[in-house]
Amino acid sequence: MMGQPPTPSYDSRHVYHLLLTSRYLTSRIIPLLAIAAVALCVALVIVVVSVMTGFLDMVRDSGRTLMGDVVISYPINGIPWYEDLIKEIEALPDAQAAAPMVETIGVLRMPYPRGSAKEPKMVQIWGIDGERLAKVTTYEETLMWSNIPEQAKPYVELDRIYQPVIESLDRGQRIEILRISPWENTDSMNDSQVADLAGAITNPEWIEHIRYVLVNSPETFRGSLSSDQIVLMQAALAAEEDMPPLQDQVLRDGVTLARNGQPGIVAGIHVSDANRRDSEGDYQVGGGGHWWLPRYEGALTTIPVDASGGTLEPETEILPFVNEFSSGVYAVDEIRVMIPLEVAQRMMHLDQAEIVDEMDPTKVIGIEPARATMILVKGKDGVSETDLRSSVEKAYSSFLDSVATAHPNGPAPPVPGINPSLQILTWEQQNAGFIGPVEKERALMRTLFSIVYVVCAALVLAIFWAIVYEKTRDIGILRSIGASRPGIVWIFLLYGLVVGVIGALFGLALGWIITINVNGIHDLLAQPPGWLAWGLAALTAVVLIATIIKLFSGRILPVVLGIMGTGILGLFTALVFILDASGGVVIWDPAVYYFSEVPNTIDLPEALITMAGAVIFSLVGAAIPAARAADVDPVKALRYE
Amino acid sequence: MNDDRTQPILEAVDLHKTYRMGSVDVPVLRGSSISVSAGEWVAILGSSGSGKSTLLHLLGGLDTPDPGRGDIRFDGRPIAKLRRGDRNRYRNRDVGFVFQFYHLLPELTVLENTLLPGLVGSRIRADRDRARTLLGSFGLDHRLNHRPRELSGGERQRVAIARALLNRPRILLADEPTGNLDQETGREILELLKREHESGLTIVMVTHDRQIADLTDRTVVLNRGQVE
Ligand SMILES: Nc1ncnc2c1ncn2[C@@H]1O[C@H](COP(=O)(O)OP(=O)(O)OP(=O)(O)O)[C@@H](O)[C@H]1O
Ligand SMILES: [Mg+2]
Numbered sequence: 001m002m003g004q005p006p007t008p009s010y011d012s013r014h015v016y017h018l019l020l021t022s023r024y025l026t027s028r029i030i031p032l033l034a035i036a037a038v039a040l041c042v043a044l045v046i047v048v049v050s051v052m053t054g055f056l057d058m059v060r061d062s063g064r065t066l067m068g069d070v071v072i073s074y075p076i077n078g079i080p081w082y083e084d085l086i087k088e089i090e091a092l093p094d095a096q097a098a099a100p101m102v103e104t105i106g107v108l109r110m111p112y113p114r115g116s117a118k119e120p121k122m123v124q125i126w127g128i129d130g131e132r133l134a135k136v137t138t139y140e141e142t143l144m145w146s147n148i149p150e151q152a153k154p155y156v157e158l159d160r161i162y163q164p165v166i167e168s169l170d171r172g173q174r175i176e177i178l179r180i181s182p183w184e185n186t187d188s189m190n191d192s193q194v195a196d197l198a199g200a201i202t203n204p205e206w207i208e209h210i211r212y213v214l215v216n217s218p219e220t221f222r223g224s225l226s227s228d229q230i231v232l233m234q235a236a237l238a239a240e241e242d243m244p245p246l247q248d249q250v251l252r253d254g255v256t257l258a259r260n261g262q263p264g265i266v267a268g269i270h271v272s273d274a275n276r277r278d279s280e281g282d283y284q285v286g287g288g289g290h291w292w293l294p295r296y297e298g299a300l301t302t303i304p305v306d307a308s309g310g311t312l313e314p315e316t317e318i319l320p321f322v323n324e325f326s327s328g329v330y331a332v333d334e335i336r337v338m339i340p341l342e343v344a345q346r347m348m349h350l351d352q353a354e355i356v357d358e359m360d361p362t363k364v365i366g367i368e369p370a371r372a373t374m375i376l377v378k379g380k381d382g383v384s385e386t387d388l389r390s391s392v393e394k395a396y397s398s399f400l401d402s403v404a405t406a407h408p409n410g411p412a413p414p415v416p417g418i419n420p421s422l423q424i425l426t427w428e429q430q431n432a433g434f435i436g437p438v439e440k441e442r443a444l445m446r447t448l449f450s451i452v453y454v455v456c457a458a459l460v461l462a463i464f465w466a467i468v469y470e471k472t473r474d475i476g477i478l479r480s481i482g483a484s485r486p487g488i489v490w491i492f493l494l495y496g497l498v499v500g501v502i503g504a505l506f507g508l509a510l511g512w513i514i515t516i517n518v519n520g521i522h523d524l525l526a527q528p529p530g531w532l533a534w535g536l537a538a539l540t541a542v543v544l545i546a547t548i549i550k551l552f553s554g555r556i557l558p559v560v561l562g563i564m565g566t567g568i569l570g571l572f573t574a575l576v577f578i579l580d581a582s583g584g585v586v587i588w589d590p591a592v593y594y595f596s597e598v599p600n601t602i603d604l605p606e607a608l609i610t611m612a613g614a615v616i617f618s619l620v621g622a623a624i625p626a627a628r629a630a631d632v633d634p635v636k637a638l639r640y641e
Numbered sequence: 642m643n644d645d646r647t648q649p650i651l652e653a654v655d656l657h658k659t660y661r662m663g664s665v666d667v668p669v670l671r672g673s674s675i676s677v678s679a680g681e682w683v684a685i686l687g688s689s690g691s692g693k694s695t696l697l698h699l700l701g702g703l704d705t706p707d708p709g710r711g712d713i714r715f716d717g718r719p720i721a722k723l724r725r726g727d728r729n730r731y732r733n734r735d736v737g738f739v740f741q742f743y744h745l746l747p748e749l750t751v752l753e754n755t756l757l758p759g760l761v762g763s764r765i766r767a768d769r770d771r772a773r774t775l776l777g778s779f780g781l782d783h784r785l786n787h788r789p790r791e792l793s794g795g796e797r798q799r800v801a802i803a804r805a806l807l808n809r810p811r812i813l814l815a816d817e818p819t820g821n822l823d824q825e826t827g828r829e830i831l832e833l834l835k836r837e838h839e840s841g842l843t844i845v846m847v848t849h850d851r852q853i854a855d856l857t858d859r860t861v862v863l864n865r866g867q868v869e
Contacts, residue, residue, distance in 0.1 A: 016760035023748035477744045480703055481758040481804070482733025484726065635704045638740060639694070 016478075017487070021495045024467070025502075031495070034463040035503040038614050041456040042507025043514060045449050045610045046602065050515045052442040053606060054599020059438050062328035063431035065138040068099070068376035069385045070392050071430050074422045076305050078102060078350045078371030080411045085375060085399045094383045094391040099132040100372035102344045106302030108267075108337060112274060112291060115184060116200035123271060124336045125302060127344020130255040130266075136378040143254040144269050144283070144324040151289030155204065159295055161239045162207045165232045169206075174198040176224055180217050181209040204295050250294060254323030257340045264322030264340075265298050268333035272324070283326075293321040300339065304349040315347040331434060345370055369410060385426035393424050453617045460496060460621030468492065468625040468632075475629050476637025485630040492629050496622020500615035507614065508607055518598045528576045536573040543569055649714075650679040650843055651700060651812055656711035658695050658704070669695050670706070671866035677812070682834075682844045684854035687863035693847040694816050696863065700845065701738055701814045702731045716811075733762045737805030739815040743797040745789040745804075751776065752785040755803045762808055775803040779833060795826035802833065806842075813837070815846040819853065831856055 025031050072079070079085060082100050089098045108123045134140040148156050169177070175194045179186050183205070186194050213221050214233060222230070253259050254266050269275055272293045274286030285292045301316040319339060327333055345351040350373075355366040379388040396416070403413055414422040428435065468475075475488055514521065524532065547562025658670040669692040677683050687693045698704040699713060705721045706713070713720040715735060723731060732738075737758075745754045755772040776785060779799040789797055798818060805813055815834070819827030831853065838844055846857065854860040862869045 016757060019749070019753065019760065020746075023753075027748045473744065474746050477746060478757075478761065480701070480732060480738045480744075481761055482729045482731075483761045484729045487761070635698050638703075638744060 016483075017491045017494050020491055021498055024471075024495060025498060028467075030463055030467055031499055034460050034499045034618075035506065037459040037463070038456055038500055038503025038618055039506035039510055041452045041459075042504050042610055042614045043510035045446075045452055045613075046508065046511030046607045047514050047518070048449050049442075049446055049606045049610065050511070050601065050603045051518065051599050052445050053603040054601050056435075056438050056442055058328065058599060060428075060431075060435055063435060064427045065142075066327050066329065066332060067427040067430055068136040069379045069383075070377040070389045070424065070426055072375040072377070072392065072396065072422075072424050073103075073373060073430075074414045074419065075103065075373050076421075077307070077414070078348075078373045079375070079413050079422075080369040080371050081399075081403050081407060081413060082370070082372040082375060084402060084406070085396065085413070088395045088399045088402070089375070089377055089392060092391050092395055094379055094388050095395075096378045096380045097132070097135040098375055098377045099129060099136040100375055101129075101133065101341060102127040102348055102350055102371070102373045104302050104344070104348050104373075106300055106347075108265075108271070109299040109301075110272065111202045111204075111293075111296035111298065112272075112286075114201070114205055116197045118200065119273075121271060122335070123267075123300075125300065125344060125347075126336055126338045127341045127348075128257070128338050129341045130257050130338070133376070134255060136376045139325070140251075140255055142325040142327050143251055143266070144326050145254070145294065146251040148250055148294075149285060149289065149292060151285055152292035152295065153289070155289055155292060155295055158207050158240070159204060161236045162210060163203070165210060165229070165236050166203055166206045168226075168229050168232055171195060171198070173224055173229075176221070177206075177209050177213050180221065181212050183208060183212070202296050204290070250323055253294075254325070257322060257338060259320050259322045262320065263317075263343045264320045265300065266323045266325055266338040267293060267298070267321060268336045269324045269326040270330060270334035271337060275324075293324055296321055298337075300337070300347075302347050304347065306349070312349065315349075317343060317347060319343070329434065341372075345372075366409065369407075385428065389424060389426050396424065450613070453613050456614055457617035457621035460499065460618045461624055464492060464496060464622050464625035465628070467495075468629045471629070472632055472637045475632045476634040479632070479634035480638060488632075489626045489630045492622055492626035493619060496618050496626070497615065499622070500618025503618065504611035504614045508611055511607065512602050515602050516600055518600045522598055525579070528579045530580070533573065533576040533580055536569060536576055540566060540569040540573050648679055649676040651675075651677040651713070651715050651845070653696075653700060653713045654711065656696065656699060656713070657707045658692070658699060658711075659707050669866055670699070670711075672711075673863065673866060673868045675700075675861060675868055677843060677845055679811070679843055680838075680841055681859065682838045682846070682857040684857040684860040685845065685847045685863055685868075686849065686851060686854045686860050687847075688849060691863045692866050693849070693863055697814050697816050697845065697847050701736045702728045703738075733758055734808050735811050737808070737810040737813045739798070739801050739805050739813065739818045741817040741820040743789070743794070743801045743821075745797060745800055747789055750786045750788060751781060751792070751800050754789065754800055755807055757804060758808045768807070772803065772807055775806055776800070779803055793826075794822050795829055798822065798826075798830050799833065802830075802837075806837070812843040812845065815844060817847055817849070819848075819850075827853075 072085075086098045086100060089095050104125050104127075106123055106125045108121045110119045110121055112119060128139075130139065175191055175198060178184050178194050178198055184197060184201075186197070189197070210233070214237065225233070249259070253264060257266055258264055269283065272286075272291065274291035274293075276284045276286065297318050297320045299316055299318045301314050303314045304312045306312055317339075325333070325338070327336075342351065350371040352370040353368040354364045355368055357363040357365050377388065377392055379385065393416070400413060400415060403410075416422055416424070478488060478491075479485075543562060543565045547559060547566055550558040550562055553559075653676070654674045656670045656673045657668070660667045660669055673692070673696055675683075675685070675696070685693050685696065695704070699706055699711075699721075702720050702723070711721070715731065720728070720731060746757070749757070752769075752772055755776055756769065759768050759772070773782075773785070776782065776799075779802065781796060781799060781803070784792060784796060784800075789800065792800065798821075802813075802815075802818070813834075818834070819830050822830065834844060834846070835856070844857075846853075848854055851860075
C-alpha cells in the first residue's frame, strides 16, 4: 500500500478554515469594521468613477449630436457644387442624410444694455438649412423655446401691440419722445445726437418710452401726433387692458430660421449674457423676461474673403432673433449663432453669382456656384463612424470625377492632399479638443481615487494585525492539535478574502444606491428638508439621554461612545441647520457643470474592476498579519492564560 | 496486554532545552530522560519552573530540543527529526494535549471544539458521532451547542479532554489538568482520566501536587532540569 506523501500543508484543503472564518466574522465587531471600511472605499470609487464616466458620455453624446457622424470641411473658401456632393453621399448605402452649411466668425450686436452703447459679441456663425440639419443632428431638440416663456409673454404681447405705433413715428416725434422720457439723459444732447440714439435703441425700448410719454405727458405730446397715430395709440392702450392669447410659433421659427418669412437668428443660449441658469438647472431670462432674446433684433457683421484670400468690405445683416438653442456644451452655446444658409452665403460671398464679361457687364459668361464650408453626414444605424468616413471619402473622389466632366470650365472643388484644409473627419476626431480633456480628467480621478485601495489595504492590515494579536492563543491551540503553518496562513487569507468580497459587494450596493440617487442626495444638500434637521436633533437628544443614563452604569466605554456619538450627531445637526439657514450648498452647480443633472448611471465594468481591486488589496492587507500568525510560536502562545 | 506495558511507546533520552533570554542562555532541561510504556499512567512531578511543561511540549512535538542534544522516539520513530508536515500529523493523530487553562476556541461551540482535531486532520467529514459519544460519556450531552464561556471550569476541561481524544491518540499529554480547578472538580477530572486509562489510554500528566501524582502508576520527579 502506498503511503500518501506528506505535504507541509496536509490540512489546507480542510473545512476548519471555513468554520473559523465564518465564526470569526459573525461573532466579532472588528471584522465588521474591516468590511465597512472596504465597502466605503469601494462605494467611493464606484460613485466617483460612475459620475465621471456619465459626465464623459454626456459630453461625447452632445459632441456627436452637434456634428453628425462625419464632417467634410473646407473652411472659408467652401466647396463648390456641394449639392452634387450631397447627392453622391446620400446615395451611399452607409449614409442616412447630409446637410450643407457655411461657417465663419463675426460680431453680433446684442440688444443690451439700454441706450445707444450696445454690447458687441464675438460669435461663430453657422449658416444652416434648419430642416436639413435636423435630419443630421438633433438640432430641433436643442431649440430652447418651444413656447414663449411665461415671464416673457407680457413683453411679447406689448411688442405686438405697439409695433404699429413705433412704425408710425417719424424722426421728429422720436426725438421729442426721447426728450420727454426720463429713461435717457438727453438734456445735454443736440437734436442730431438724439436722432443717433433713436436709431440705436430697440423696439422694446421704444415701448417703454412711448408708454411713459402716453401716461405722464399726454398733452405736450398729443400736439405732435397725427390723428391716425392717436387712434393707433388708443388702440394699443386698449389692447393692453385685454390681451388676446399669443400665437406660439417660436419652435417652428427656430427650425426655419425665419419669422413671418423674414430670415432670423437662432443664438446659443449663452450668447446672451442676460440668460442665467439657476441652481435647479432652469434658465432664467434676465430682467424677469424683459431680455428674452426673441423680442429683439441683432446686427450680425462678418468679413467676407475673396477667391484670392483677401478680405472684402464687412457685410452686416440686421436679423430678428427667432429662437435660442441649448446644445449641452457650454463652449458651443456661448459662441454659436445659426442663420439661414443663403443669408450666410450672401454675407460671405459664397452664394451663386453670375460671371459677367469684363468689357460688357450685361453679358453673362458663366456661373459661380454657391459653396458650403462644411457638409455634416449622418450614418445609418449600426454603421461605425470610421466605416462611414471611408465611404464618404470614396464618395468625395467620385464627386471630384463627376464635377470634372459636368463643369469642366467651372471652379474645381478642393482635392484631398492638394488642399490641406480639406478634411474628412469623424465627429470624434473633430471634437477631440473637448472630449480629450474630460477623458484625461477621468483618468486622473481614477488614479487619484485608486489611492483609496491603499487606504483599504492599510485598514485591513491594521484590523487583521489586531485580530491576529488577539488570536495568538487560538493559533497556538490550532498548532497544538496539528494545524500546519500554511493552514494558519490560509485561515487569515480566507478571512481577508471573505472580508474583501463581502465588503466589495456591500460597496457595490452602497455605490449603486448613492449613484442612482445622486441627484436626490444633491438636492438634499442643496435644500435640506426640515425633517432632516429636526430628525437629527431628536436623534442627538436620544443619544445624549442614553449617555446620561449610562453615566450611572459604572462603565466608561459606553459613556465615551455616547459622548462621541452626541458630539458627531450634534455637529451634523448644527451643519444641517446652518445649511438650512444659508440656503444649502450646491456642489454640482449646473451653471458651472452645464448639465442640469448629475450623471446617475452606474459604470458596471468599472465597478467590477473596482471590486476586484478591493478584494485583491484586502488580501494584500491580510497577507502580512497572516504571515505573522504563521510565525506564532505555539509554545509561547499556550504557556499562559 | 502485559507485553505492551513493558514496551516503551514514548522514549526521551538526554533531552536538553535552553532558552535564550537576551544574551543569557537559560538551561531548562539538562539531560532529562523518560520512558513511557504503552498503557501506563505516568506523573511528572516537579516544582514550579522546573521545566515540566517544557518537557511535555518536547514530548508532544510542539517544540524541539536543542539541536543534536537529545532524542525523542514515538513507537521507535524519532520525533524531533520529523519533517514539519509529519510533525503536524504526529500532533494531530498520535498525541492529544490537555492544558491547565483548557484552551478552547471561544467562537466555537462545545461540539465544534471537540471536532476540531478531526477537521484539521485529513478527514473532510469529521467524526461527529465519535465527538458526541465522547462528550456524552463525559456528561456533556446537553452542552453540545454551548460556547465555552457558558461552561464551568470542570466542564471546559472535560471538553478539552474530549477534543484531545477525538482522533484516538495513542498517548494523552496533560499539563496540570486540575491546576485551575477546585479540589472537588479536580477529583472528577482525575476520575475521568482514570477511567480512560483503565480502558487502555497511555497518559503522561504533569503536576506539582504529590497527592495527585500518587494516583498514577508511576511518578518521575523533575528537578533542576533532570529526571530523578
Ligand atoms: N520562552 C522562554 N524564554 C525564556 N525562558 C523560558 C521560556 N519558556 C520557559 N522558560 C523558563 O523555563 C523554565 C521552565 O518553564 P516551564 O514552564 O517548563 O516550567 P514548569 O515546570 O511547567 O512550571 P509551572 O509549574 O509553573 O508550570 C522557567 O524558569 C521559565 O521561566
Ligand atoms: Mg507548567
